[in-house]
Amino acid sequence: MPSKLGIHAIMPGETPAVIRQLLASGTRMPTVKAVVSIGWLKDVKELDHEIVTVGRFMRGNDPRINVEGPELTGDLRKSAQKVMGTLLPRWEAHRDYVDYWEIINEQDPTGADGHRQLGEFMMHCMDIANREGYHLALFSYSMGVPEWDEMKAVVETGVFGQAKVGGHAFSLHEYAEPMDCWYGEPLPGRPAYPNRGPLACRYRWWYEDFLIPRNEVIPLFLTEANVAKDLPLLSQQEWIDQMRWYDARLREDYYVVGAHLFTLGSAGSWDNYDYGKWLPALVAHAVSLKATKDPTWPQPGVTPPSAPPTPTPTPPTPTPTIPAPPAEPAAPVANQPRAAYSRHYLLLPQNATWSWIAACRHYWETFKVTIGFSADDAAYGPGLEERAVTVVNAHLWPDDLRAFFTTHYPGTKFDPIVATTPMQLEALLNQRADRGRRFG
Numbered sequence: 001m002p003s004k005l006g007i008h009a010i011m012p013g014e015t016p017a018v019i020r021q022l023l024a025s026g027t028r029m030p031t032v033k034a035v036v037s038i039g040w041l042k043d044v045k046e047l048d049h050e051i052v053t054v055g056r057f058m059r060g061n062d063p064r065i066n067v068e069g070p071e072l073t074g075d076l077r078k079s080a081q082k083v084m085g086t087l088l089p090r091w092e093a094h095r096d097y098v099d100y101w102e103i104i105n106e107q108d109p110t111g112a113d114g115h116r117q118l119g120e121f122m123m124h125c126m127d128i129a130n131r132e133g134y135h136l137a138l139f140s141y142s143m144g145v146p147e148w149d150e151m152k153a154v155v156e157t158g159v160f161g162q163a164k165v166g167g168h169a170f171s172l173h174e175y176a177e178p179m180d181c182w183y184g185e186p187l188p189g190r191p192a193y194p195n196r197g198p199l200a201c202r203y204r205w206w207y208e209d210f211l212i213p214r215n216e217v218i219p220l221f222l223t224e225a226n227v228a229k230d231l232p233l234l235s236q237q238e239w240i241d242q243m244r245w246y247d248a249r250l251r252e253d254y255y256v257v258g259a260h261l262f263t264l265g266s267a268g269s270w271d272n273y274d275y276g277k278w279l280p281a282l283v284a285h286a287v288s289l290k291a292t293k294d295p296t297w298p299q300p301g302v303t304p305p306s307a308p309p310t311p312t313p314t315p316p317t318p319t320p321t322i323p324a325p326p327a328e329p330a331a332p333v334a335n336q337p338r339a340a341y342s343r344h345y346l347l348l349p350q351n352a353t354w355s356w357i358a359a360c361r362h363y364w365e366t367f368k369v370t371i372g373f374s375a376d377d378a379a380y381g382p383g384l385e386e387r388a389v390t391v392v393n394a395h396l397w398p399d400d401l402r403a404f405f406t407t408h409y410p411g412t413k414f415d416p417i418v419a420t421t422p423m424q425l426e427a428l429l430n431q432r433a434d435r436g437r438r439f440g
Contacts (some may be wrong), residue, residue, distance in 0.1 A: 001287035003284065004250040004258040005065040005243060006031040006051075008224060008335050012040040013265035014279055015072050019047045020285050027290035031257035033223055034325055038094045052257055054171075054221055055094060056102040059385045061088025066385060066411045068105040072117040073410070078271040080124030086128070087303055088132060098386075100169050101136045102223060106142035106439075107413075110402075112153035119157035126159075137171035138163060141200055143228070148187045151206055160216035169257070175228035176200045179242040179434065199228075199248045201249050222259035224248070228435040230272040241329040247285070254295040272436050342386035344369045344377035344438060349396045354393070359426035366433040375401060379409035388413040390439070392425060 006029050007015050013031060030411055033054040034041050039054045060067050063139070065086045071079045083103060103125060108254060109118050112290050122138050129136050138159070163170070176182070176199035183197035187205060196204040203220055211217050227234065227242050243261070248402065250256045263270050264279075276284070346369045348356055355435060361369065369390070373398070378389045394401045394416050405412040417440060419425035 001265040002027070002251065002292040002294060003247055004030050004256055004284040005286065006033070006260050007249050008033045008035070008256040008260035008262045008272075010035050010264045011037055014017050014276060015040075015264060016043055016047060016281055018283060019044065019051070022286055023048060023286045025283075025290065027286055028050055029286070031221060031260065032201050033221075033260040034036055035263075036371065041094065042097045044439045045119050052099050053097060053220075054100045054102060054223060054260070055091075055098040056105070056140075057087060057090050057221075058105075059270050061089050062086045063385055066387070068132060068386065069102060069107055069411050069413055070104060070121060071410055072109055072114065072121060076117060076121045077124045080121055080128060084125055084128040085226045087221070088128075088134075092136060095133070095410040097384070098173075101129075102137045102139040102140050102171055104435070105140050106145075106173065107140075108119070108142065108145045110325070113152040116153040117159055119154040119159040121164055123157065123159050126162055126166050126168055129168070134371065135166075136163075137223060138168055140171040140173065140223060142173050142333075143175045143437075144202070148190050148205060148209075151210065155206075155210045155214070155216075157407070160211055160214070160218060164216050170203075171223045172203050172222050173224035173262075174200055174202060174222050174259070175226055175262075175435070177228040179227060179246045181420070195249075195252075200246060204253070207255060217255050219254075219257045221257050224262040225259040226262045226273055226275070228437065230434065230436065231275055232272065236278045236281055237280055239275065240285060243282065247289075249291075250295045251289075254297050270436070335396070342388070342429070343381060344388040344390070345386055346371045347378045347389050347401075348373055349393050351391075351396075355422040356425060360421040360429055362426075363429035363433045366436075367438050369438070375404060376408075379405055379412045387411055388415060388438070390417060392417055392419060413439070 007018070009015055009032070011250060017240060019029055023196065028048055029051055031052040032041065032044050035056050038055045038057070041055060044051055060083070065082055067083050067087055070083050079212055091098070097342055102155055107118060109115055118139070126136060163298065179200050180197070181199055183200055184192060184194050185197060186192040195206070196199065203222070207217065216247050227239060244362055246259070247297070250259060261275060263273050264276055265274065270421065344367065346360060346363070348371065349426070350373045352373065357371060363369070364371060380412070389405065389412055391414065402414050404415055417428055432438065
């Protein structure tokens with residue numbers, strides 16, 4: 001299977017048709033990922049049972065539990081039980097056709113210690129998944145995250161050795177504009193290599209520096225990947241040329257299962273990343289590679305990821321293996337939201353003038369964030385499945401805002417940004433909006 005470009009989709013859209021075209025042309029798609037709407041992966045498997053499938057729910061049965069941003073302080077085992085306990089019931093119906101499950105999404109805890117705790121959290125999640133007969137796609141780090149010393153801290157927990165034994169996989173996200181932006185340049189404090197970069201192929205720092213030397217190689221999925229630019233600003237030729245370049249790099253590494261191109265069928269949320277109109281070019285590219293040969297898994301005893309080892313699930317009993325977490329005291333019905341939702345709050349300094357608000361226009365028009373001046377209002381609220389606060393000039397507040405959110409509103413994603421003038425703020429926010437990335 002020469003091409004390693006697969007599909008990320010919220011709804012199936014043209015995915016089944018593309019799979020049929022590839023099969024009819026004598027090749028196939030390596031992997032498909034579904035988010036929120038998972039059941040259509042059954043159709044994918046029926047078309048081609050060798051396609052490796054990945055699924056992700058953005059929330060579990062209990063909307064009060066933030067599965068994408070778990071608690072990483074205190075008892076990490078209990079935190080893992082809480083997250084897995086609310087996800088497992090949702091996974092059960094899709095057991096037969098989802099090969100790997102992502103849990104969290106694009107977390108960046110503070111420093112090496114924070115990433116070490118994330119690694120330990122993943123180890124507890126794997127313990128649960130092993131007992132229940134599931135495979136996990138671990139970490140789901142965003143583009144440019146984490147740094148090398150944080151990678152080292154994660155690896156030293158033993159999480160990848162445990163993952164290899166249990167048949168789990170690694171998940172990362174990669175975006176760039178263009179895809180070879182800064183390719184060949186180093187990470188901070190590290191030497192430069194001609195075949196790695198801080199954006200595209202950042203995964204090679206993990207594998208070349210740590211996992212291969214430690215004999216802890218596990219399958220890798222790039223579960224989100226694309227050009228970090230509004231796709232309508234590109235021509236089909238510009239886009240497919242960049243995808244060809246990226247695919248060629250992925251095909252050099254035996255451990256890469258594939259990249260899920262974000263995203264086919266935006267479901268009204270990601271129109272600027274919908275590449276549906278260019279699918280014929282993507283199919284033609286895949287067909288052009290069908291006779292090529294790529295590196296295969298060299299380690300003896302390693303099962304290729306297209307047929308992951310399947311743990312024996314615990315037989316069902318009246319009492320679930322992982323009891324549901326104790327119910328939290330319910331807020332009065334009048335204070336509960338009509339439905340669980342996400343909030344991303346852009347917190348400006350309390351002395352900000354109208355020019356600072358005006359600087360946020362393009363960012364607000366792109367992401368429809370809430371703009372305000374209250375730290376409490378930024379993170380408070382029952383029923384939130386995401387609490388994210390982009391803080392402008394946190395150093396101007398009398399208190400440590402990161403500590404404030406950790407103490408009073410745990411689970412809040414803290415996203416600092418520093419700008420000395422409204423013009424500088426506008427430039428920084430516009431860069432994010434143009435890349436389609438809410439966070440820095």
